[in-house]
Amino acid sequence: MTKTGDRARAVTGPVLGSLDFVLDxxxxxxxxxQFAQQLEAAITRGDLAPGDLLGNEVDLSVRLGLSRPTVRQAIQSLVDKGLLVRRRGVGTQVVHSQVRRPLELTSLYDDLEAAGQGPGTRVVRHETVPAPPGVAAALGLAEGGETVLLERLRSTHGRPVALLCNYLPADLLELDDARLESTGLYRMMRAAGITLHSARQTVGARxxxxxxxxxxxxxxxxxxxxMHRTAYDDTGRAVEYAAHVYRASRYSFDFQLLVRS
Incomplete structure (x- = not known):
């Protein structure tokens, strides 16, 4: 049996490597x-990838020194979150990790990379187009003025998580598809000497x-x-208008709320 603070080893499933859990x-x-939180953290870090199999509940309970109902309850809580799925004849399988992103002026690429989510990008569209009325207003351009339109599909662990549409002033910076697929747009802005300062952002659903x-x-x-966002540099110039959509099954925004005195 596992004592207070002891380290227990999870079963090695058909695909799953050995993981350590500390149960107090x-x-x-x-x-x-405790078990569910640590298992969820392993999925979020990418230690457990989509398709990985967990051992059966009996084997897990023996190895962890837990009762079978305790293991079942932990697994069910992650099934309810959409992180695991029970498949008849296969067992319990990792589906995917949900991306949780703080509401800050950061790039999705940087946030995914920092969370160990293995970001990938495919450029769907990259061309110069006349600014639609709403975009022109957001960027402070004349209606029909030139903008660079970017559409990119962002993935984690090879599975799509977001479709990103961005409009930039045409004279803002040089962009090429190879770099757009290997790094984040905000990194490219910073490398070009653009200092992002603030943004106005609206989050919704449809x-x-x-x-x-x-x-x-x-x-x-x-x-x-x-998510719709207009970002500004440190001179107050609007440098980006973004219209992004995210899979609700794989993505959420985190809010930190403070009491106003």
């Missing part, structure tokens, strides 16, 4: 919750269109999170 029996936090569903590997009408 003296803690007021229930053991199932159903996926047929085109979005096809690119994001979702069903048409599936829930998508939306």
């Amino acid at each position: 029996r003296g803690s007021p936090v229930p053991l199932y919750h 159903p996926a269109t047929a085109g979005e569903a096809a690119r994001l590997d979702e069903e048409e009408g599936a829930a998508l999170l939306t």
Whole structure:
């Protein structure tokens, strides 16, 4: 049996490598919750990838020194979150990790990389276009003025998570598809001497269109999170208008709320 603070080893499944879990029996936090939190952290870090199999509940309970109902409750909590799935004849399998992103002026690429999510990018569209009215207003341009339109599909661990549409002033910086697919747009701005200072951002939700569903590997009408952002540099110039959609099944925004005195 595992004692307070002892380290227990999880079973090595058909694909799963060995992982360590620390279960503190003296803690007021229930053991199932401790196990679930550490298992979720392993998925978020990418230690467990989509498709990895966990051992069966009996084997896990023996190796962890936990009762089978405790293991079952922990696994069910992650099934409910969409991180694991039980498949008949296969066992419990990792589906994916959900990306949790703080509401800060950061790039999705940087946030995914910092979280060990293995970001990947495919440029879908990159061309100079006349600014639509709403974009022109956001960027402080004359309606129909030239903008660079970027559409990119962002993935983690090889699975799509977001479809990114960005408009930039045409004279802002030089862009090429190879760099756009190997790094983040904000990194390219910083490398060009552009200092991002602030942004106005709106978060919402809506159903996926047929085109979005096809690119994001979702069903048409599936829930998508939306984000519209206008970013400004340290001179007050609008340097980006973004209209992004994210798979709600794989993505969430984190808010930190403060009491105003």
